[in-house]
Amino acid sequence: MRLVLGSLFALIVAAAIGLGTTWLVLTEGTAYGGVTVGAWTAWPKNGTPGIDPYARAMVARSGELPIGSGDGVAFFARADDSGRALDGRCDVVVAGITPQARFWTITLYDPEGRLVANSVQRHGFTSQEIVRNSDGSFEITVSPRARPDNWLPTGGVERYVLALRLYDTPIGVATRTGRDAPMPAVTGRACQ
Amino acid sequence: MIRLLLWLLGGVLMGGIVHLTTVLLLPGMASQDAYSRLAPLAKVNMVSPIPGPTPENAAMPFMDPAFAMAVCRYDLSEGPLKFSVPVSQAYTSVSFYTRSEVAYYAINDRAAGRRVIELDLMTTEQRNELPDNEEITAADRLIVESPSTTGLIVIKALAPEPSMLGMAANALAAARCQLQ
Numbered sequence: 582m583r584l585v586l587g588s589l590f591a592l593i594v595a596a597a598i599g600l601g602t603t604w605l606v607l608t609e610g611t612a613y614g615g616v617t618v619g620a621w622t623a624w625p626k627n628g629t630p631g632i633d634p635y636a637r638a639m640v641a642r643s644g645e646l647p648i649g650s651g652d653g654v655a656f657f658a659r660a661d662d663s664g665r666a667l668d669g670r671c672d673v674v675v676a677g678i679t680p681q682a683r684f685w686t687i688t689l690y691d692p693e694g695r696l697v698a699n700s701v702q703r704h705g706f707t708s709q710e711i712v713r714n715s716d717g718s719f720e721i722t723v724s725p726r727a728r729p730d731n732w733l734p735t736g737g738v739e740r741y742v743l744a745l746r747l748y749d750t751p752i753g754v755a756t757r758t759g760r761d762a763p764m765p766a767v768t769g770r771a772c773q
Numbered sequence: 774m775i776r777l778l779l780w781l782l783g784g785v786l787m788g789g790i791v792h793l794t795t796v797l798l799l800p801g802m803a804s805q806d807a808y809s810r811l812a813p814l815a816k817v818n819m820v821s822p823i824p825g826p827t828p829e830n831a832a833m834p835f836m837d838p839a840f841a842m843a844v845c846r847y848d849l850s851e852g853p854l855k856f857s858v859p860v861s862q863a864y865t866s867v868s869f870y871t872r873s874e875v876a877y878y879a880i881n882d883r884a885a886g887r888r889v890i891e892l893d894l895m896t897t898e899q900r901n902e903l904p905d906n907e908e909i910t911a912a913d914r915l916i917v918e919s920p921s922t923t924g925l926i927v928i929k930a931l932a933p934e935p936s937m938l939g940m941a942a943n944a945l946a947a948a949r950c951q952l953q
Contacts, residue, residue: 587780594784599791606796628876630920638796640874641803644810645835646927649868649879655835683883684864684931686839694834696826704828707839709863709933746837748864748931749881 606635607642616756620767621656621745625753628654645694653682653748654756659692659740661769667743669697669725669735671772675743676720677765682750684708689723689733690742697741699734705744706731719765725773743767800873807833807874808846808925815846818854820928820948825938839933841941845926845950849919853895853953860888861930861944863937868929869894871921878917885915892917893953894926926950 615622627636628650648655660666688705696704712730713719722728725737752762815821822843826836860882868879892915930941
């Protein structure tokens, strides 16, 4: 009797811990091997055959295709430089320069990776569209209300994710620090 | 009390095994992975255009809206595949994924260095079966080895401005993937 109760207890503990940790790891998105520069994080290894089992499980679950390393690299930001989650009801300024790349794009998604509906049907910019300062740097205002120059509308959603993708770039698996990859600053401004 | 702690310890250890097993098995069991999402849109061993993402509808999450995209869902069980795509004005890339979405190879127009990206896709066994005298021709054709019999070739063309999306899609419409 004791043996049965004991093994039943152990099995319940095993199922709870095993499935619980798997679920936690996959939903919280704690992948290894990321390169973090300021507010931005990329997982260049996910675009190679060396992708780790956790990232593979996450990719299979979300349904996305990781960008191949011979194509480019994708950086994601879910919070500004001070760590505050990106809020579509506030103004956020993305300013600076990007690492070396033939082209880059910046896109705004909801946390599930869908584009966000807005009145001007703008979901991002490419490196060719962007209005730049004379020194080549740029400033994008991510805001629910119309702004001059580079305005990226949030549609007023509560949470969003910014993706900065570099195409044909030396940035990749070997990149470790912000000195190799100067990413634009993400600064939170006033809220509505 | 000691007995209970021992059972607890055993449960925790088994929990670790359950965790590792589920993480390793999940990619094979997922029904909403990218391959399953693209399968209804893409015919086997043919190039099919994939509609760009909109706020209401997207084939996959986190698609880049600045790109026109097409997919060749390949099956090499009948033999190797010939693939070609003319490069578009701005930027064209071709990425190869296994059935379980491992990106094993990607090339862009500059790396290809030609007006047309051309290559042969085959499994390792098919490559080993290539006759020796074909090595000369193999030198000027790019050969890509697929680790799996089935998978995806994803072709993307950049539209630097939204008005150029049509042109990018036209370049992809000329892409070919067919059994040799």
